[in-house]
Amino acid sequence: MTEQREVRIPFADLFNVVVECACGAELSIDFSKEEARKVDWDHSESFACPACHKTFDSNLRLGFSKFLDWQDTVIESKQRISFRVKNPN
Numbered sequence: 001m002t003e004q005r006e007v008r009i010p011f012a013d014l015f016n017v018v019v020e021c022a023c024g025a026e027l028s029i030d031f032s033k034e035e036a037r038k039v040d041w042d043h044s045e046s047f048a049c050p051a052c053h054k055t056f057d058s059n060l061r062l063g064f065s066k067f068l069d070w071q072d073t074v075i076e077s078k079q080r081i082s083f084r085v086k087n088p089n
């Protein structure tokens with residue numbers, strides 16, 4: 001029997017992004033929520049770890065902005081998209 005080495009993740013499940021800080025804390029941003037999508041990430045204030053308050057790399061804001069543009073483009077296409085990732089098990 002062949003072990004399943006990949007898992008398919010539907011595009012619609014990729015809305016929650018977790019940023020891990022060096023201190024071990026995590027910041028979760030749920031882009032399915034309107035308030036997270038409305039942030040002008042390109043021009044927003046820098047954001048920091050909720051635990052140690054260390055500022056995250058400013059390039060992340062640009063990355064989030066592009067991520068949201070990409071999501072909108074894919075959603076508008078109405079094409080069913082999924083990602084194949086390595087099975088963690």
Ligand SMILES: [Zn+2]
Pocket residue numbers: 021022023024025049050051052053054
């Ligand atoms: Zn931290």
